[in-house]
Amino acid sequence: MVKFNVGRKSQVEIMGLVIIMIIISLVLLFVVSIVFKQSPSTEFSEAHGDLSSTFVNTLLQTDSDCIQDTTMQDLFVNCARSTGKGSITCNDGVTKSCEYLNTTVIGILEDTLNVWNVDTERGYEFIAVVPPQKVIMHYTAGDLSTSMGGQVEPFPLSLYPSPVDLMIYLCVGGCGIEY
Amino acid sequence: MIIWQLLMIVQGCTRMNKKKKAQIKMGESIIILFIFFILVVFGLVFYASISKYTSGRDAVEAEEMNVENIQKELRFLSEIQCTESGNTRFDCYDIGKIIATQEAIQTHYDYYAQNVFLQTNISFIEVFPGNEEWSLYEPGFTEDDMLNIKGGSAFQIPVTLFHPIDDTYNFGYVSIMVYKYG
Numbered sequence: 001m002v003k004f005n006v007g008r009k010s011q012v013e014i015m016g017l018v019i020i021m022i023i024i025s026l027v028l029l030f031v032v033s034i035v036f037k038q039s040p041s042t043e044f045s046e047a048h049g050d051l052s053s054t055f056v057n058t059l060l061q062t063d064s065d066c067i068q069d070t071t072m073q074d075l076f077v078n079c080a081r082s083t084g085k086g087s088i089t090c091n092d093g094v095t096k097s098c099e100y101l102n103t104t105v106i107g108i109l110e111d112t113l114n115v116w117n118v119d120t121e122r123g124y125e126f127i128a129v130v131p132p133q134k135v136i137m138h139y140t141a142g143d144l145s146t147s148m149g150g151q152v153e154p155f156p157l158s159l160y161p162s163p164v165d166l167m168i169y170l171c172v173g174g175c176g177i178e179y
Numbered sequence: 180m181i182i183w184q185l186l187m188i189v190q191g192c193t194r195m196n197k198k199k200k201a202q203i204k205m206g207e208s209i210i211i212l213f214i215f216f217i218l219v220v221f222g223l224v225f226y227a228s229i230s231k232y233t234s235g236r237d238a239v240e241a242e243e244m245n246v247e248n249i250q251k252e253l254r255f256l257s258e259i260q261c262t263e264s265g266n267t268r269f270d271c272y273d274i275g276k277i278i279a280t281q282e283a284i285q286t287h288y289d290y291y292a293q294n295v296f297l298q299t300n301i302s303f304i305e306v307f308p309g310n311e312e313w314s315l316y317e318p319g320f321t322e323d324d325m326l327n328i329k330g331g332s333a334f335q336i337p338v339t340l341f342h343p344i345d346d347t348y349n350f351g352y353v354s355i356m357v358y359k360y361g
Contacts, residue, residue: 028225058350061271063349111306
């Protein structure tokens with residue numbers, strides 16, 4: 001009877017220790033997850049959201065050398081409005097607005113975001129689309145492992161009188177959108 | 180005689196039992212001490228890694244704050260901003276004004292070094308259609324400074340660069356280099 005009681009007591013003590021260990025490890029896991037994970041991701045999305053908006057705004061304001069007095073925004077709108085490769089023909093007499101945009105924008109992306117290692121660090125995606133189907137441009141670089149899951153804000157360009165807008169997305173880490 | 184011998188055997192057994200118990204207790208305390216030290220070491224390692232991580236993050240935050248301040252200074256630096264009929268164009272810099280400001284900075288170096296740009300390197304780089312670079316400000320490092328610099332991080336912000344001669348708005352970026360001291 002005495003032996004049985006002693007064995008039970010030790011079992012209860014061991015159970016107590018196990019419970020304490022489980023509680024301590026849970027607390028540690030909680031602390032580690034808060035300290036190491038949450039803050040960098042919010043900082044990351046804020047910093048790259050700012051970069052995306054500045055980048056697209058600057059890109060749209062840039063003068064193209066396709067034809068005189070035409071900005072990239074004008075070419076995007078022309079490409080989105082017209083069927084085929086665009087109604088504006090560049091000074092070389094061959095290149096249409098859509099082709100010009102594809103070559104030039106990809107060149108600018110490669111000379112900036114790739115040089116700043118955005119492609120190797122998180123990857124990025126540039127999309128210009130007229131919903132629901134017309135894709136003007138879709139360019140990706142790097143590994144798009146961290147999709148932003150539809151939280152990205154597009155840059156709408158009016159295609160008046162058409163009721164739909166041209167949407168331009170630049171997402172660091174991937175847009176996570178379907179069109 | 181036989182009783183005496185039995186008594187001696189019982190006494191010996193009790194002594195042996197006591198010795199064994201003491202050994203077991205010693206073993207227990209050694210194990211407890213061992214586990215305690217393992218926990219202490221684990222705690223120290225955990226604390227060190229957290230403090231290293233937070234100090235690294237603080238340094239990055241301070242660096243970003245520094246860059247943000249410089250960026251604000253640049254955005255509202257009327258010497259280099261683009262203007263159209265008196266209106267300022269946001270995130271746009273006039274190349275003609277940048278070249279003129281380079282000279283002004285050389286003349287009033289102390290003012291710009293202490294109040295505006297501090298210990299940063301600022302340059303404007305054109306990406307499209309040309310590929311040119313204009314350095315606006317370079318900190319004048321002494322030999323001691325050079326020895327203490329541990330490295331630096333460059334931050335890039337896309338901007339429009341206005342060419343007043345061609346009257347064109349080109350794509351470029353401003354590179355802000357922040358130095359780290361040892």
